[in-house]
Amino acid sequence: MPLSFVQAIPVIIEQVAHLKPSSILDVGIGFGKYGVLLREALELPYERYARSRWKVKIDGVEAFEGYRNPIHEFAYNRVFYGRIEEILSSLGQYDVILLIDVLEHFEKEEGKKLLQDLLLHARKSLLVSTPRFPAPQGAYLGNAFEAHKSRWHILDFVDFDFSYLHIPIGNNGAEVFHLFPTQSASRKQDDAVFIPEAQEKESSGPLTIGAYIPHKHLTGGMKMFFEYLRILKRRGHNIVLFWRGERNESAIPEWSLLGKGEVQEILISPHEPILPFIKGCNVVIALWFQQMEELAESPVPVVLFEQGSEFLFGDYQDLRPDSPVRQLLQKNYAVPWPIITVSPLLGTILKIRYGRNTTVVPNGVDTDFYRPGREKSNNTVLLVGNPQLRFKGFDIALQALEKAWRIYPNFEVHWVCQVSPRVYGISFPLKIVLNPPQDELARHYREATVFLFTSWYEGFGLPPLEAMASGTAVVATDCGGIRTYAQEGYNALLAEPGDVDSLAYALVFLLQNEEARKVLEERGRATALEFSLEKQALKFEEVLQGIARNASLSPFSRTTG
Template identity: 30%
Template structure:
């Protein structure tokens, strides 16, 4: 078989555990890359009568660790929930423990497109630009981009990155942002108008009246992770070194969302809000060395806490900072000037007192009571300026023999068909593989005959003008502008069938099999009938052809059985041999596919299973170890590695594997995966 062996003596090897950070990084790259290929139908002008009452809002949070951007998204959710709106917050990352999230929070596995879990809603709020096309592709609600600023606005970027960012940014039905500077850059750089709905500070938390953090000596407070160059942490080190070079008794407290690459001073990682507020109150000064910011929330929180602020003249700070009135400012990158300004605060008590008073006055103007009203107006205007896209004629759906896990999936499929500019749609379809395991593959279930205009032809007029007019009437900063749009297409005449609720094909009981199968505790059998009349399969390497878009609407193939896989499986004959206990010919068949370019990820899983059935455990361990390195976000290989490790006598960190597989979820970025891998790993341990 050409498999290379190496020593896996359990006596000298450490415990097996997954590399979750690498797996998450690769999964995010796969999701980002998949979004690049999306194209949505162009918007047509339109509007609808939105009934009064609470809005249904869904926020897509790109991160949940400590940071100003994440804090604002969660505050939006909390404040809008308190106003009676129905708010859901979706993220791949765990629920934060540093802030009380009172909106409904849903953690979506990294292996699944985040937008696939969007519930029925009036507005989808994208917290980052790369989510916009994926949200638009759902065709179910107005998509509002909440722009908080990042490298795409303030740094030079290559042509390809600019093109990808631009395609997403112009696709939003409306855009809101935190400040006039960001709105101006969006307009000039990408041609995207945006309404300004500023940030705010929670004055019940960030207040000068609470207890301060205690310290033996005065300290400067810095916030940011040194892995983000724009935060100016290099300048921070030099400012602190300059101030202490003369023997000045001064400490440094460094608040960071994750452990720093090169620690300095007292490091506080991911503090909760009350701890952060106490750190602000106890600081002699807060120093911001950022090279750019969209708003710079920590500076405003420092002001609200009664702490003098020293900052660079970055775009975000200049939204509210006035040199000598509520802060002392220096040019970006000017370390001597920053150090001199910090020294003035430390040495001039009357100046520090004036800055505190000026900062408190500034913070009073950024009240959540005002901001929430503007948010409500912006979202209601966007929802009212949007109409659902209509399903154009020419679509053909092949759903016979499928049972969707969600009874609403066929209707969701219609929405995707109406919204996409692609000519085909694929959904994940599961089939029984062997005892306790169902395999899932992407299958094209819908095709259209005619092409449509894509988002590249969308203009900023039409419904966008209606959105800005509605926002202006509501007094929500409409003078800054915002784009909006409506659905495309007309007519249908499409006949769509759907299966019953998924009630079959779960927990299949399979009996009889080879002696080697019994030794491994895997009971397999032959039988069943072959399926026919299926929709055309996607490419076997897991990359859907250019004409198809993926919609994560899980379904089961009720016509398939163990030993009778669907026709679109590239190693169907090998699976029949495997089910019949003919493991050697099955291994040959799987290896044939395994050696094809682009097919290793899907076929390798079956090769590992065959090797185990044949008692070739060392080869199985070698193969699965290499597969985990090559496909670190494929949860099946982590599952198999844990199982192989257990069979070969290795110590296995069961909790780490269960946690990693639960966070990764199904490996939908690949051609095939096992259904519900989290339940599989829990069941085996």
């Protein structure tokens, strides 16, 4: 319909006003309200009330000429009636292009092509808004273009440089994406940025490996890294942990199996530079992007172990192109130390946004610690993760479970989490398990009938792989990094992020179908063995040795090209 969520209007107008454009193209103008509102925001504050005094060029495109009305003629300089795909090539450049509640009217591939084409005509940016859950919709007042054909989420935009904001509206919401033109494909990068894929080589001698610990929270990324440290230590390397904490506080988290006497720990005061402490290392591993700037002038080679974050996916709740977070990301990822990523998806994001080449070393799982058990609990669905992290999609999980319960009210849910969630109005039985020891977590994986994972996006997504290693069937969203190891219908049942119906039906199917569960359990276990912790740790070690070896031959260049 020729209308959109009114709750998104202030955000969109604010973004356009911040950009101070001299020209705007509004694609899919409908009734024409954005033309009027933009005139108010961009002309009236400067006493340009009369139309004859307006300075900002605002053009519009509308596929359905039946929407023509006096607002079109008043608010816009020109309105082109017809399909944007046919009109765009005849238009010039605009500072800002708006695509508000239009994208859902295209099939996915057509929509992505349109985004690419629009960016070629945008000097500053392209603002896109689309409903999180478009309602079923056909023609409106004879306008067949109003039919809804697709639903879009954050992973549909990973081939672009963008910032993202979700505006909650009841059980729905507006997904707002601010896309920026990029020339990353033509950027030159110093060879020091790129590390060739790890290959079989003669083993180097023991390294002194420094690790700059950013925090001790139990996350998949930190858990993975401390597991790698255990194996690297066992293989004869010296491990030094650098940590900014309280006096006499260990850098090793309580949940880690790494022994406190196995590694050297160096406590650094909050305002003390780290560089003087790392001179004895062969290589230093940064674990958070902000550490890159601090380590830019390191006397020894540095590598960033990038496992993904909300920031890398553009999900930092600030759409401005010059937002502090965006500038911080650009500054740190421009530091030309090499980067290890845990999935091809993260490699793609870093290449497109920052022109960085990376080496992919997928995460691994301890297939002895996470192993199948003898018996399963009776129809238990397992959730694992922090309910406070919005991108984990636990609201979607609860909706899917509620829908599944209405179809098949014969299961219970166990939720292993770091903090107690606030859950209201559910029909199914729910057991909360707070901060269990790691061996108890492994038991929950083994005993579960089905593991449910509903993230909107993930750099890798370790819990489903842990469930596979434990011989438990997996239902998950196709959340990006999970594609590193999960294959739809082969070792997991995958649904689009946010697709409550598909997740619910997949749960019911597996709860009722033991034979299908057995197939996924066996294939999942085989997949986990391919991604065993030992195998992946050896690849990680090989990359570290390559960095240290290359650094000994010639100093790393710190020019960005």
